[in-house]
Structure formats: structure tokens, C-alpha cells
Amino acid sequence: MKQKKAQWPWHVLTVLVLVGLAGALYYATSLMSYEWRWNRVPQYFAYQAEETQRATDISTVSELVRQGGSAQVTLRNDAGDEQHLTVDENSLQFAQGDDVAEGDVVGVTRHWAAGPLLWGLWTTLWLSLVSGVLGLLIGLATGLCRLSSNPTLRDLSTIYVELVRGTPLLVQIFIFYFFIGTVMNLSREFAGIAALSLFTGAYVAEIIRSGVQSIARGQNEAARSLGLSAGQSMRHVVLPQAFKRVLPPLAGQFISLVKDTSLVSVIAITELLKSGREVITTSFSPFEILFCVAGLYLLINLPLSKIASRLERRLAQSD
Amino acid sequence: MIEVRDLVKVFDTRGQVVRAVDNVSTNVAKGEVLVVLGPSGSGKSTFLRCLNGLEEFDSGSVSIDGLQLADPKTDINAYRREVGMVFQHFNLFPHMTVLENLCLAQKVVRKRGQKDSEAKAMALLEKVGIAQKAREYPSRLSGGQQQRVAIARALAMDPKVMLFDEPTSALDPEMVGEVLDVMKNLAVEGMTMVCVTHEMGFAREVADRVLFFDHGKLLEDASPTEFFNAPKDPRAQAFLRQVL
Ligand SMILES: Nc1ncnc2c1ncn2[C@@H]1O[C@H](COP(=O)(O)OP(=O)(O)OP(=O)(O)O)[C@@H](O)[C@H]1O
Ligand SMILES: [Mg+2]
DSSP states (O other), X not given: OOOOXXXXXXXXXHHHHHHHHHHHHHHHHHHTTOOOOGGGXXXXXXXXXXXXXXXSSXXXXXXXXXXXXXXXXXXEETTOOEEEEEEEGGGOOOOTTOEEOTTOEEEEEEEEEEOHHHXXXXXXXXXXXXXXXXXXXXHHHHHHXXXXXXXXXXXXXXXXXXHHHHSOHHHHHHHHXXXXXXXXXXXXXXXXXXXXXXXXXXXXXXXXXXXXXXXXXXXXXXXXXXXXXXXXXXXXXXXXXXXXXXXXXXHHHHHHHHHHGGGGGGGTOOOHHHHHHHHHHHHOOHHHHHHHHHHHHHHHHHHHHHHHHHHHHHHGGGO | OEEEEEEEEEEEETTEEEEEEEEEEXXXXXXXXXXXXXXXXXXXXXXXXXXXXXXXXXXXXXXXXXXXXXXXXSOHHHHHHTEXXXXXXXOOOTTSOHHHHHHHHHHHTXXXXXXXXXXXXXXXXXXXXXXXXXXXXXXXXXXXXXXXXXXXHHHTTOOSXXXXXXXXXXXXHHHHHHHHHXXXXXXXXXXXXXXXXXXXXXXXXXXXEEEEEETTEEEEEEOHHHHHHOOOSHHHHHHHHHHO
């Protein structure tokens, strides 16, 4: 009989190893007298932006209503025209009846604003999403072309896949930037998305092709013998089964894509990595910021692999 | 009903030329049950697959009710609707329930509504004796049950002809009977059938005619009594000595 051994001592050991590694890192940075300043980090996620409110004319404060931390100020000039302002109460510069000159600051309003790291995260997210969807469509079409009986379609799709897979993504991004940017005069985001989705498309094409080929020939034959056309057999019988098999590699491809979006920082798209590097130049806290950037990539990718494995389990119910 | 004239199918794999079906001609009348016999590699499957165009033949002609298979004007999908096929390995669609397996082609090809398709499917499942498994996935069924579903799936298209390629060869012995029973019932109901099988009992009992193939050639075309009692061709005699 197989004895069930307790697992928890091993998990404790795992935690000890991780703590040890963190300690070693801390020690190494203290040797180079690095000063950890995590308290500086939050402002780069979100901060209180201030907006100054100014008087537009020479006038007097005719009315002042304080209400729940904010103040409503009414200014009246000689001609009797009124200007209404709302400012934060503790920033108020004038009292009832005071004279105000043109351009004087009456007070400020404060509101939360997203910092550069959040903006970078957002850019990375939508770049990944758009390139992922386009890459999936391109890959599906190309993968089916690879399997087509038409030699031209087969040749063209093979050339595309081999060209893209055989050259570095960084080179492709530059080519697209200079080609689309200068020749077609479109934005850098357009160039970045084009490069990323064509790159993803080539890999997705290979995943789809091998997935379709892994479905036994008898499945297609059974469908065709029932009178389904080649397209109907593909759509109803082969692709749904292939999809289940390609889900893990597809998820891996999309996770790669999210990480690869960091490469478009070289054509000055301010995505997560570039935002981080900009923040470092002002904060002088490279380790904290880079750890945050890495953490944010993880924040996207961990749920992605979670969703993929859950989908996989759902689809496995017919096995 | 089925007319096969001078059918030739050659496989050429890197210079290795195999005449898998070599100049075969035969007719199948409506309601007739043919059993195709022959040693392994003699071209039985290839012959059968030529009848519904799964294998493209090199020369000759195949027609069903006057519809020419090789005619470029013939819609191959319309042709195949009339010909049901049952495979050795069932080839059920594993991502669909039994009921969905039976409904797919009815809906997509015959353009029947969901209700009509399901009613037809349930009636057929009833007939092959597994209506209670309608909502199961194929992987939960035994081999014999899967093959009966496969037969029902083909019947759902109201075919004029049913082709069987060794439908019981992949089954455990105790399940062979249930599948053969379904086939016998079909034969009794007057279905036109062409069956490749190694079940000699079935051939004797149900077949109207026996075709014997060897090396792609049709060597015997006789009634079961003639074939089993007095085979003319020496290779058919040798084959029978081995299997009986
Ligand atoms: N796709 C193919 N490519 C090349 N040769 C083939 C192919 N299919 C069949 N053959 C050859 O054609 C011949 C006839 O094969 P077929 O499968 O029709 O025989 P069979 O009578 O059905 O045999 P079995 O009883 O083993 O099923 C064999 O020599 C086989 O090797
Ligand atoms: Mg065979």
C-alpha cells in the first residue's frame, strides 16, 4: 500500500528558500549601499492632481458657501458679471468681501489621476488585446491556407510563416516602424500592432495547423460521408476538436505576446516597460520600479493561464 | 441501383504502384445485400470507399440511381447524402453527445429543424436500442454501443445505400452480436447494403450475393450457397479453407 506522506514540511521549505533568496538580494543591494524607498512607488500608480482655479477679472468675492470640504465662490466684477468657482476648502485664498485681481489664484481642486505605471499597464493591455485578436484571425486563416489543396495558398502561407519565425521580432518591429511610419505615414502604434499581430499570427498558424492535423483522418471522412462539405466538416467537426488540443499552446503564445509588447518600447510607444524606465529617471529607484513592472506583467499573465486551464477542464468533459 | 463499371484505383507511393481495385464491374439491385470478402490488402476497403467518393478512382464509373459519381457536374455532397457509411473504428464525433452526433448532418446538410432532427434521432436510437444514452458522450459508451450509434447516425440521413467497412472488427467478441443484429434488421427492412466483413455467419445468413476480392481483382460474384459450397476460383478456395 502506498503511504500518503505529509506535504506541508516541503511547502514550508519552499517558503524558507524564497525568504532566503529575498534576504540574499537585500544583502547584495545593501553592499552597494542601495537605499530601498518603496514609499516613493505608489505615486507612480496614482496621485492627487491639482488644478488651480483663477479669477478672470478684477472683482470681489460676493458670496462664499463652505460645504463638506469644498467651497463655492462667487466673484462679481464692476459690471455685475458673476464667475462661479468651486475649490477645495483648505486651499481657499480669499474671504468674503475680499478684492481679487485678474489672474489671482482663488484655490485649487484636487482629484485622483492615474500615474505613468497605470497608463503603461493600460497601453500594454490594449496593445496585447488588439494584437492577440488580430494574430488569432491571421493565424487561423494562415493555418488553414497551410493545409489547403491550392499550391499558391500553401506556398504563400509557408513563406510568411518561415519569414516571420526566422527573423527577430525586434527587427520586424523596426522594419514596420520605418515602412509604415515613413512610407505609409501611419502612427507608431499602428506599426507596433502590425508587427506584433503578424508575428503572433505566424506562430498561431503553426499551432492551428498541427492541431488540425492531429485530428484523426477518420473524423473528416465520417463528416464527408454524411454529406458535409469540406468547409462544414472543418467548422463543425475538425476545428472544435482541434481547438481543445491547441488551447494550451495558444495560451502560451498569448502569454508570450503580452511579454513581447515590451519590445515596442524601442519605437517610443509608452507601454509598461517604457513607462517604468521613464519613472526610473525621475525616481532614482530602479529596483522598486522594475519589480513593480515585472509584477504588473505577472498580474496580466497569471489570470490568463488560469482562464486557459479552466477552459481546458471545461472542454475536457467529453473525454 | 448501384452500377460499377471497369473501376480502377491505383496507389502510387513513391514509385510503389499498387492496383488496389483492378477493373471491377458489378451491379447492386435495390434491396440487395452484398458481402465483400477477401484476404487482407485485397482492396475491399478501397472498393467500398470508391463507392462514395472517399477515394478518387483513376478510371471507370460508379453511379447510384443514374447519378454519376465521377461526373464533374455531380455535387459530391448531394451524392454522399444518399450513401451512408459505417467505419471499422466508428468515427463518432467525440466532442458531441450521441444525440448531437445524429443531428449534426441532418441540420447542416438536410436543413432539418432542431425538433425534427431530434425526433428522427431519438426514433433511430430507439431502433438500435440505445435511446437511454442519447445525452452521453461517445467515450462513455462501449464499442458495440458506439457502432450502433454510428449506424443510426448514417441512417438519419435517409440514405438509399449503406456501406459497412468491417463494422465488427474493432469490437470485443461479446459485442459483435448486437451490431450484427442491427444490420440484419436493416437487411430485412429492405435496405440496400454493401458490407465488408469477416463474419462468415452473417454472409451465409443475410447476403444475397458474395463478392470475393484478391489483389484488387473481383474473382467471384456468386450467391452465398454457391460461394461457400463450391467456390470456383482456387484463391477463393484457399481463402475459405483458412477462415472456415
Ligand atoms: N492511402 C493509400 N496509399 C497507398 N496504398 C494504399 C492506400 N490505401 C490502401 N493502399 C493499398 O491498397 C491495397 C488495398 O488496400 P485495402 O485497404 O483496400 O485492403 P483491404 O482489403 O481493405 O484490407 P484489410 O482487410 O486489411 O482491411 C493494399 O495493398 C494497401 O496497401
Ligand atoms: Mg480494409
